[in-house]
Amino acid sequence: MSRKREDLLVHAEKLFYEHGFHAIGLKAIVQDAGVALMTLYNHFDSKEDLILEILNRREKMYFSMLKDAVRKEEGSIEHKLVSGHIQWLKTSASNGCMFLRAKEEFSSIPDHPLVKSVYSHKEKMIQFFESNEMSRTAAVQLALLLEGSTSLAETLNVQEIEKTLYAMVENIKNS
Amino acid sequence: MSRKREDLLVHAEKLFYEHGFHAIGLKAIVQDAGVALMTLYNHFDSKEDLILEILNRREKMYFSMLKDAVRKEEGSIEHKLVSGHIQWLKTSASNGCMFLRAKEEFSSIPDHPLVKSVYSHKEKMIQFFESNEMSRTAAVQLALLLEGSTSLAETLNVQEIEKTLYAMVENIKNS
DNA sequence: AATTAGATATAACGATCACTCTATTAATCT
DNA sequence: AGATTAATAGAGTGATCGTTATATCTAATT
Incomplete structure (x- = not known):
């Protein structure tokens, strides 16, 4: 390289x-x-090609941070994943989700490779939760909490979000 | 006009x-x-001025939709607000929160009037929840759920989000 | 009917956009 | 040392950007 x-x-x-x-x-x-x-x-090849590669790298970074948390943290799987996501918020995501931002800027062309890449990333995220012994219902609930924390972190202080997130994740049940 | x-x-x-x-x-x-x-x-006066006025109008539309739901819906206050927000998602927000998108695009200039306007809007949102007999803790929790649903709605179908949101809002306690 | 105000089309401003071509220099490898 | 590859600066493409100026025209008001 x-x-x-x-x-x-x-x-x-x-x-x-x-x-x-x-x-x-x-x-x-x-x-x-x-x-x-x-x-x-x-x-x-182009600006678009550059963006695509950046998103691919960023996806790898994000999942590797989640996997690290699952490996090293204590507690329930939801708690571990929340911990990993909060670390992501603190280090790399104070200005929103870069994937959603890409989707938002290019969504006027539905078949655009960037847009498809974002849909794929979000599917992959929920599938990753499901691969960690979570039901579909619980996975979607966790995804909603994590996405919510990313958005809230743009205008609220991270510590309050962290506290809120840890409190709410206790309510997720694997039914 | x-x-x-x-x-x-x-x-x-x-x-x-x-x-x-x-x-x-x-x-x-x-x-x-x-x-x-x-x-x-x-x-x-300028493109920036046009954007500012659009965000002001959009804020009025959003809060008027929430207030309508509080007036007309049944159930707990959290349930009413969720209902209003879901209506907002279905009618006007399939491509993310326009306020956050403005903040994201202009956040490199922290004192930019557009950025300050977005911070103000998000404060106003939580204060509106608090003005409806919700504790600060409950208001932040609800905000997290609503922001999460807006983000999720960009890549997931709205019906699943609606179901998820209504399930999760039951866990908010006014402590 | 005359005056005012609002809207129009068009051109021009300097700046920037993504992208290409060329020609020269620097770094790497056998 | 010689040959191949990578990186460079600079000019140039046509297009678009936000913004301003000008001059004509239509609509509302007096």
Whole structure:
């Protein structure tokens, strides 16, 4: 893996997340990453291609954080997953869910690869909960709580959300 | 109130919501509304000013829908509010919360009037819950559920979310 | 009928957009 | 050292961006 390519992915993710996908230009990205514009086009087919790869990387990061929490934390599976998600909120998600933001900005083209990728990610999320001994009902309930915490964290302080989330997750029953 | 002005607000809200604030241009808006570009600048100082007014209108619509539900629905206050929010989801929010999307696109300028307007809106939301005989704890819990349902509704079918939401709201206790 | 106000089309502003081409330099590898 | 590959700067594509200016035209008011 090329070093310049890695720099591009890191800086592009930061800028896309801070400003939005349409709002930020490729010129700003290459300047922030310290590479030439042609280097970007040497590694990626297009802006859309770059965004797709960023979302793929971000999905891996998110699930690896959840899996780490499942491995290391104590308590119920729901509690472990909440703990992992809160860590994600604190480290990488103070400006909303990047997947939903991509879907929102490109949803006017329903078959757009970016939009399909977001639907796939959200399905994958619930399936991951189900693969951890949770019923479909419980998985959807947990998903609702986690999505809610991500949105709330944009305007409320994270500690209050953390407290609220831990309290509410106790009510999820595997029926 | 001018007719052209009203047309502009309606069509601009639709396009901003479908594409995002940076993604859509003023030219597309005036074409969709069927007015001249200079008519837009006759009624609004700038694109930012137009967005601000749209968010103000949208806030009024949302709260009036909640208040209608409180007035007409049966059951607990939480149940009534959930019912109002679900109606909002079905009629006007299949692409996420427009306020959060505004905050996300402009959050890189923390003192931006649009960003402050969004923070204000979310505070107002929780205060509205509190003004309906709910404790702060219960209000934040309900906010988390409603925000979660808005996000989930972007990729999941609304009926499943509705069922989930009604089930989870029963657990909110006014402690 | 005359005056005012609102809306129109059009052009232009400088800036930026995603993307391409070219030509030169730097780094890597056998 | 020589050959291949990666990265560079810079110019250029046509298109669009938000915004302003101008000049004509229509509608409402006096």
